[in-house]
Amino acid sequence: MGKYLIRGENALQGELKVGGAKNAALPIIASALLADSTSVLEDIPRLRDVTNLCRIIEDMGAEVERKEHQIKINPTKVYKSEADHDLARTLRASYYILGVMLAKEGHARTTLPGGCNIGNRPIDLHLKGFRALGADVRLDHGVVEVKADNLKGADIYLDYPSVGATINIMIAASRAEGKTTIENAAREPEIVDLANFLTVMGANIKGVGTDVIKIEGVDKMHGVEHRIIPDRIEAGTYMIASAITGGDIFVRNVLTEHVKPLIAKMHEMGIIVEEDIAGVRVKANGDLRSVDVKTLPYPGFPTDMQSQMMALLTQTDETSMIIETVWENRFMHVDELKRMGAKIKIDGHSAIIKPGRLTGAEVKATDLRAGAALILAGLAAEGKTEVSNIYHVERGYENIEKKLSSVGAEIKKISD
Numbered sequence: 001m002g003k004y005l006i007r008g009e010n011a012l013q014g015e016l017k018v019g020g021a022k023n024a025a026l027p028i029i030a031s032a033l034l035a036d037s038t039s040v041l042e043d044i045p046r047l048r049d050v051t052n053l054c055r056i057i058e059d060m061g062a063e064v065e066r067k068e069h070q071i072k073i074n075p076t077k078v079y080k081s082e083a084d085h086d087l088a089r090t091l092r093a094s095y096y097i098l099g100v101m102l103a104k105e106g107h108a109r110t111t112l113p114g115g116c117n118i119g120n121r122p123i124d125l126h127l128k129g130f131r132a133l134g135a136d137v138r139l140d141h142g143v144v145e146v147k148a149d150n151l152k153g154a155d156i157y158l159d160y161p162s163v164g165a166t167i168n169i170m171i172a173a174s175r176a177e178g179k180t181t182i183e184n185a186a187r188e189p190e191i192v193d194l195a196n197f198l199t200v201m202g203a204n205i206k207g208v209g210t211d212v213i214k215i216e217g218v219d220k221m222h223g224v225e226h227r228i229i230p231d232r233i234e235a236g237t238y239m240i241a242s243a244i245t246g247g248d249i250f251v252r253n254v255l256t257e258h259v260k261p262l263i264a265k266m267h268e269m270g271i272i273v274e275e276d277i278a279g280v281r282v283k284a285n286g287d288l289r290s291v292d293v294k295t296l297p298y299p300g301f302p303t304d305m306q307s308q309m310m311a312l313l314t315q316t317d318e319t320s321m322i323i324e325t326v327w328e329n330r331f332m333h334v335d336e337l338k339r340m341g342a343k344i345k346i347d348g349h350s351a352i353i354k355p356g357r358l359t360g361a362e363v364k365a366t367d368l369r370a371g372a373a374l375i376l377a378g379l380a381a382e383g384k385t386e387v388s389n390i391y392h393v394e395r396g397y398e399n400i401e402k403k404l405s406s407v408g409a410e411i412k413k414i415s416d
């Protein structure tokens, strides 16, 4: 399954570049099926999730041409409304096929999706939205089927600002008859990127980026060219790589507006962060102050940066606390960090982190961001760290070992 071998304690220096956002690329790739002509997508990261979603839409009849970071998607020969179950189980975002094919053909079927095992991941809000739009929804033995002769706009209030539910409902509503309002909608930048893509394709969407999104359904959408926004979680991970090693890295291709919650915490910790139009420079050359962090929906501190932040907080002067409010089981990295000497105690949704020296160990990536946190801890640790189960990491980071090596890290990937 592959491993990363890391020898720590090198202060990282230089420049690296962040790719396009996984969580924007995935719904955008799925939504390209709504058009009646080819879309050309740029800055698509080369990730396992992207490859598997492309295989799903190819199996449904789409023509996909992939070259470096560009994908061309011709949806005119799509003949199937069902996502291959084995592939759909490998990633979370496969459930966007439901919203897309419901909007396009009035019928969609897929198995419950995969993705990181970070807690209970229900899709009740997605299904509630589809029902409100007039769809007949069935969930039987883990297979979801949605059908509608005629989708009709509706007022939908989300009990929680779910990213996936906001996206799926927005996609379905973009082709429904009349107006849809989504209240308590999620505000993540990836949702804004998708809405921008859909709008250029011909959709009528207003209010995205706020908690009230208004959509007026349209009959037709056409293929367009679109560049995916930079990945704020990949950016944040490399910003922490600089800070945790006492390094000085310029992380290129970052929209600093999207990493504000991390920048604010870094300032509190005494880390130098210089924002630039092209990216962000992160420099740490002294003691790091402890801070408390609470994960929240955007624009709060992202849960997808929680484990990486925890690795950093092991290297501060005093005790810190992290409260995880989004996922109830997103502390699986804690036991692995403890193997490296970290002093962390979990109490319900909180983790108390005491500072201490990290030492290399054999550890296992239990999910995508847990894997990233272990790599970061390995960069700071004394001696050799071996991170296994790296297929999780490859779902969300393109060539992480090459990018980190380019700024002076001793890290190599051993493939099976």
Ligand SMILES: CC(=O)N[C@H]1[C@@H](OP(=O)(O)OP(=O)(O)OC[C@H]2O[C@@H](n3ccc(=O)[nH]c3=O)[C@H](O)[C@@H]2O)O[C@H](CO)[C@@H](O)[C@@H]1O
Binding pocket: 023, 026, 092, 093, 120, 121, 122, 123, 124, 125, 126, 127, 160, 161, 162, 163, 164, 165, 186, 297, 303, 304, 326, 327, 328
């Ligand atoms: C592919 C993708 O974009 N993944 C991201 C997306 O996941 P995802 O879209 O799955 O996350 P959601 O925002 O939907 O989930 C957030 C919370 O809402 C709850 N919930 C969600 C849907 C639902 O129908 N019912 C319900 O109760 C979840 O259990 C969780 O507690 O946003 C998460 C929160 O920022 C990130 O961690 C993931 O990286």
Ligand SMILES: C=C(OP(=O)(O)O)C(=O)O
Binding pocket: 091, 092, 093, 114, 115, 116, 117, 118, 304, 368, 369, 396
């Ligand atoms: C949890 C994540 O992804 P997914 O929702 O695809 O499992 C993530 O990107 O951190």
